[in-house]
Amino acid sequence: MSRRNNSPRIKKRINATLIDLAIYLPLFLTYTIYFGEVNDQGESIVSGVMTLPIFIFWLLYFPTTEAAFGNTLGHKLMGLKVVTLSGRPISFLQAFKRRILDGIEIYGSLGIIAYVVAKNSPREQRLGDSFARTKVIGGDSVFCKNCNEQLELSGSDLIKGQFGCPECQTTNMIE
Ligand SMILES: [Zn+2]
Incomplete structure (x- = not known):
């Protein structure tokens, strides 16, 4: 998989955060x-x-679901997962650490700090990710080797190292 423009994933991360907020705010x-x-x-x-x-x-909501499932509901709906820098599931401590700075980089600055920092980071890490040594994966576009259909990989596909093509039902390995 070649490295592509990271803005589609950053857009998904923004949408995921908005969904999470839409869940959190009414309760709050x-x-x-x-x-x-x-x-x-x-x-x-x-x-x-x-x-x-x-x-x-x-x-x-945030650290416990991220530690247990690798994502919050908003991130799950966007096909995103939080993993360690080597692609492993994150610990609760990591999930907690990556959320400690949310107040500044997401809520306090309306997400501008998180956006600018992630956009300019080679691993698309926002401040919380750098502190917790985590990254967000998923949303990469890829072509099926069998039918050439263009598909989008989820974070779970990337962790499994393979994806099923819904067009031709072929299982593709991710190299
Ligand atoms: Zn296919």
Whole structure:
């Protein structure tokens, strides 16, 4: 497989993050409405110990699903997987480390820092990936050796080292 322009994968990573946020935000908002206190401006806010469940959910959703499955739901839908630099499943510590800087490089900067850093990294690593020594794989385009159909590889295909062509049902090895 030749190295191609990395922007299709970065676009998928952005979409995956937006899907993850679409899952996280309604839960976050519902929680603050039910458990928050209304301030002078009429906004519902949570503070002190009541913020803990927000972080606990963040910890359960992002690092736990990434450590258990290699991806969050958003990344799974986009065919992406997080792996170690040698392509192995990541540990919980790695999953946790790659999410520690999310507040700065994704939420705080509207994803601009993550985008610019990943775009200019040879392994498409954002800051969290470099810190955790992880990378995101999947979304590479490839041609079936049998029928020449152009297909997109998922992170799971890349880990297995082979993919099945839906056109001609041939199993292709990834070299
Ligand atoms: Zn084929």
